Amino acid sequence: MANINQALVFSVRPSERPVGVNLGTLLRRIRKEKKLTLKAVAEKAGVSEGFLSQVENSVKSPSLASLKNISAALGLDTGELLNQLKNSEGLFLIQKSEWDEVDLPHTGFATRRFCPPDERTAIDSALLFIEPGKAIPVRKGLKNVQEVLCLLQGSLELVHGEKVIRMVPGDAAHFWSDPERQLVSNPGEELAVVLWVGTM
Amino acid sequence: MANINQALVFSVRPSERPVGVNLGTLLRRIRKEKKLTLKAVAEKAGVSEGFLSQVENSVKSPSLASLKNISAALGLDTGELLNQLKNSEGLFLIQKSEWDEVDLPHTGFATRRFCPPDERTAIDSALLFIEPGKAIPVRKGLKNVQEVLCLLQGSLELVHGEKVIRMVPGDAAHFWSDPERQLVSNPGEELAVVLWVGTM
Numbered sequence: 001m002a003n004i005n006q007a008l009v010f011s012v013r014p015s016e017r018p019v020g021v022n023l024g025t026l027l028r029r030i031r032k033e034k035k036l037t038l039k040a041v042a043e044k045a046g047v048s049e050g051f052l053s054q055v056e057n058s059v060k061s062p063s064l065a066s067l068k069n070i071s072a073a074l075g076l077d078t079g080e081l082l083n084q085l086k087n088s089e090g091l092f093l094i095q096k097s098e099w100d101e102v103d104l105p106h107t108g109f110a111t112r113r114f115c116p117p118d119e120r121t122a123i124d125s126a127l128l129f130i131e132p133g134k135a136i137p138v139r140k141g142l143k144n145v146q147e148v149l150c151l152l153q154g155s156l157e158l159v160h161g162e163k164v165i166r167m168v169p170g171d172a173a174h175f176w177s178d179p180e181r182q183l184v185s186n187p188g189e190e191l192a193v194v195l196w197v198g199t200m
Numbered sequence: 201m202a203n204i205n206q207a208l209v210f211s212v213r214p215s216e217r218p219v220g221v222n223l224g225t226l227l228r229r230i231r232k233e234k235k236l237t238l239k240a241v242a243e244k245a246g247v248s249e250g251f252l253s254q255v256e257n258s259v260k261s262p263s264l265a266s267l268k269n270i271s272a273a274l275g276l277d278t279g280e281l282l283n284q285l286k287n288s289e290g291l292f293l294i295q296k297s298e299w300d301e302v303d304l305p306h307t308g309f310a311t312r313r314f315c316p317p318d319e320r321t322a323i324d325s326a327l328l329f330i331e332p333g334k335a336i337p338v339r340k341g342l343k344n345v346q347e348v349l350c351l352l353q354g355s356l357e358l359v360h361g362e363k364v365i366r367m368v369p370g371d372a373a374h375f376w377s378d379p380e381r382q383l384v385s386n387p388g389e390e391l392a393v394v395l396w397v398g399t400m
Contacts, residue, residue, distance in 0.1 A: 090378070091360050096370030114348070114374035122399040123323060125348050125374045148314070148325050150350060150395045152370050160291050170296030170352050172395055174314035174325045178290070195350045195372055197397045199322040 044073035108134030135185035155188030244273035308334030335385035355388030
């Protein structure tokens with residue numbers, strides 16, 4: 001039987017704990033450490049604030065040219081930035097301690113993806129942040145897509161076909177997407193945080 | 201912009217809330233309502249206790265013959281049982297309130313799947329229950345498989361290649377499986393509950 005002691009065979013010293021950080025997380029972390037706003041960095045880099053926010057949430061990957069401009073706006077060398085990413089090697093982590101870092105746009109919801117676009121193959125994954133009274137737009141035109149949702153904080157209402165499911169933290173659902181008759185919304189009073197996984 | 205009011209267009213009355221229940225959940229619920237043990241039902245149905253537990257956790261699907269025997273052991277008609285399943289229609293839910301229903305075998309971990317085996321195509325999903333000091337056995341011989349883990353309760357240690365990540369509830373990771381150098385274990389003092397999604 002597998003046992004916790006088997007971890008020893010890998011000769012990993014728990015004192016060294018490199019944790020994979022993706023580009024978006026790293027850019028946001030550096031920007032916040034330097035106490036710069038999205039707007040200030042976007043203007044200096046010559047990109048839109050919306051684009052920079054999507055890069056920080058790993059929704060979009062910047063071109064090398066944009067990345068150079070963003071690095072420069074943060075006062076960093078692009079090579080130095082890319083070196084800091086070396087540890088990610090196929091593992092993308094979003095820690096609960098990062099939830100507060102997400103900037104919610106006026107739409108009232110944000111999607112924070114685990115993987116950059118070029119690593120998304122069979123599945124896509126994200127944390128969804130939904131303000132009270134707001135909903136996540138449905139992904140349109142999808143067929144034979146499956147999704148898994150798990151509520152981590154707040155309240156969630158999942159409408160799926162004829163069903164209406166009220167979720168509390170810890171509740172999870174696996175379902176075939178029904179884009180025409182599906183809605184994920186926050187009926188509660190606090191920010192909802194949802195883990196989402198979907199097939200491509 | 202999507203708004204919670206859009207839920208109204210579906211003409212769903214929130215007072216009717218049919219919730220999809222899979223076969224395993226339903227069998228366990230009926231068994232517990234009748235205060236019968238796994239052992240008693242398995243013996244009466246002529247199946248092993250392990251097999252019945254796997255059916256209840258949606259790890260295995262029973263043949264129609266086994267299902268008839270299990271239904272009979274629970275004092276139910278198979279048709280009546282199948283009628284109760286009609287509502288699931290492509291949505292499988294595991295509520296936090298069901299966590300306590302899972303029977304942990306002597307191995308110290310249990311896998312509670314969302315979908316029955318015949319519905320598992322692109323992705324598989326489960327809740328993993330891991331006792332303190334125990335680990336989940338690695339899925340062997342897999343290539344190009346991706347996994348998402350999110351800790352819902354307790355503590356988790358994820359060993360992935362050179363990395364050792366200690367997780368607290370709310371932390372989540374998306375990674376490429378590294379079966380030779382991967383271990384998921386519970387280093388804490390309480391039962392760990394983990395949402396897991398993996399590609400097939």
